[in-house]
Amino acid sequence: MNAPxxxxxxxxxxxxxxxxxxxxxxxxxxxxxxxxxxxxxxxAPAGSVLAIVGASGCGKSTLLNIIAGLARADRGSVTIDGAxxxxxxxxxxxxxxxxxxxxxxxxxxxxxxxxxLEARPMRASERRERSLEVLKMTxxxxxxxxxxxxxxxxxxxxxALARSLVVKPYMLLMDEPFSKLDPQMxxxxxxxxxxxxxxxxxxxxxxxxxxxxAIVLADRIVVLKPRPGRVRDVLDIDLPRPRDPLAxxxxxxxRHVRALI
Amino acid sequence: xxxxxTVRSSAxxxxxxxxxVAGMIAQRAALLAVFxxxxxxxxxxxxxxxxxxxxxxxxxxxxxxxxxxxxxxxxITLYRVVAGFALAALVGTPLGVVLGSxxxxxxxxxxxxxxVNTVSAAIWAxxxxxxxxxxxxxxxxxVFMEAMPLILTNVWQGAQGVNAExxxxxxxxQMSRAKVMTKIYLPTVLPHFxxxxxxxxxxxxxxxxxxxxxxxxxxxxxxxxxxxxxxxTDQVFAWTxxxxxxxxxxxxxxxxxxxxxxxxxxxxx
Numbered sequence: 001m002n003a004p005x006x007x008x009x010x011x012x013x014x015x016x017x018x019x020x021x022x023x024x025x026x027x028x029x030x031x032x033x034x035x036x037x038x039x040x041x042x043x044a045p046a047g048s049v050l051a052i053v054g055a056s057g058c059g060k061s062t063l064l065n066i067i068a069g070l071a072r073a074d075r076g077s078v079t080i081d082g083a084x085x086x087x088x089x090x091x092x093x094x095x096x097x098x099x100x101x102x103x104x105x106x107x108x109x110x111x112x113x114x115x116x117l118e119a120r121p122m123r124a125s126e127r128r129e130r131s132l133e134v135l136k137m138t139x140x141x142x143x144x145x146x147x148x149x150x151x152x153x154x155x156x157x158x159x160a161l162a163r164s165l166v167v168k169p170y171m172l173l174m175d176e177p178f179s180k181l182d183p184q185m186x187x188x189x190x191x192x193x194x195x196x197x198x199x200x201x202x203x204x205x206x207x208x209x210x211x212x213x214a215i216v217l218a219d220r221i222v223v224l225k226p227r228p229g230r231v232r233d234v235l236d237i238d239l240p241r242p243r244d245p246l247a248x249x250x251x252x253x254x255r256h257v258r259a260l261i
Numbered sequence: 262x263x264x265x266x267t268v269r270s271s272a273x274x275x276x277x278x279x280x281x282v283a284g285m286i287a288q289r290a291a292l293l294a295v296f297x298x299x300x301x302x303x304x305x306x307x308x309x310x311x312x313x314x315x316x317x318x319x320x321x322x323x324x325x326x327x328x329x330x331x332x333x334x335x336x337i338t339l340y341r342v343v344a345g346f347a348l349a350a351l352v353g354t355p356l357g358v359v360l361g362s363x364x365x366x367x368x369x370x371x372x373x374x375x376x377v378n379t380v381s382a383a384i385w386a387x388x389x390x391x392x393x394x395x396x397x398x399x400x401x402x403x404v405f406m407e408a409m410p411l412i413l414t415n416v417w418q419g420a421q422g423v424n425a426e427x428x429x430x431x432x433x434x435q436m437s438r439a440k441v442m443t444k445i446y447l448p449t450v451l452p453h454f455x456x457x458x459x460x461x462x463x464x465x466x467x468x469x470x471x472x473x474x475x476x477x478x479x480x481x482x483x484x485x486x487x488x489x490x491x492x493x494t495d496q497v498f499a500w501t502x503x504x505x506x507x508x509x510x511x512x513x514x515x516x517x518x519x520x521x522x523x524x525x526x527x528x529x530x
Contacts, residue, residue, distance in 0.1 A: 068433060070429070070432065070433060095433075096433040098426070098429075098430065098433075100426060102426050102427060102430045104427060104445075104448070105526055105527075106448045106451075106526045107448075107526070108526075115430075115431075115434070115444070116434050118434075118436070118440065118444065119431075119434045119435050119436040119437070119440065147525075147526045149526075149527075167434070
């Protein structure tokens, strides 16, 4: 119930000792003449979950791509664990989970999971071992040899998650990863994600238009306004976990954030 | 629960597939019987030098096999077809991937392909005769010129259809361009390569005979022309039968099983 009142604006400085997994400072991005992002600043403390919410067209995905290093900012900087610069020289592993599961139809579930490890040299047996490990973690034991078309949407989503986790990421970026699942499956995936996050101690940054999803998962929420994308508000969510979307305090927080969008 | 239902459905799948195979064999046998009856009836009313009967053709075939050069002729023709086809696959596949993955290059070379495709196999055979004379090279060249554009076109189309989302996925894992080629492009292109290669092998096989009739002193094509010159129609029929049997063996003994194995990840329709 008290969440919105506890929510701090980002401008109210917190102690400097907090180590940030990612810091975005004054990032702007244009596509041709169209201003997509304007002066975006945000940060996610190491080990926290940050949600970026906003209406469609506010540049959420573009922002995530810039953090991932898949797109370049025109102005401003992105700092990962204190290091600015070219992502390809970065030792910190960042995984990106796309909106679609993007499973390769010609690969089995185990081989799809291993895909994340194939960019670097590694023994095949070690790859297999690590993929089986994350498949177990995501509840896919016994489906190693199935092909993607044999699985349901929820299970495919688990495979995509397993593929993101197999590289042992320092930070996991997700672009509306569960938006195509039915509500029940989605909340199940939320619980799984939080459980795995506790296990692997990684930072999660995700984009969503679903405010409820943001409140249930995130420690901090960045609300963007559209055209061009700007930061409207930053809220810290201190509600106890697990968060039940039907509980009064969670519902209140959802209402509060919806009003901002 | 999910795995249980999978097991059950695969068991019923198997019996359904067995029934399907039995039905298919019966159908094929019936078709063969119809063909043989029509042949037999037609041969009854026509002189043997125009249309030899089944028995006469069978005798000619046995004679050919006994003559000693049968295996050599078949072997040399097969060698030329396989050599031309292999060269075509080696050249056409990488070329198709490059042209398909690079829009500007593809646009530039697009007309060339149409031009090559319009040139008749007989013209290639004549050119080959001028350049290579009576040799293996003539037939191999003709097979190559016929098969290469087919493989190239199919692979080209396949490479154009590569899912950009998969490439982005590979990029998010920081895969090198070479790995994107082998891990995304190649598997996407493989079904297209296969349909192209199947066409190319069939075409190559047919044009090899044309090439051998004018540019060779052995092989099935040469024997066919010899038999035709001497009006040994029964021998022409015997060779034709041999070729048909060979193509059927290649199709159902090699290509189909290979295809089923390679593309087992595809959803059964």
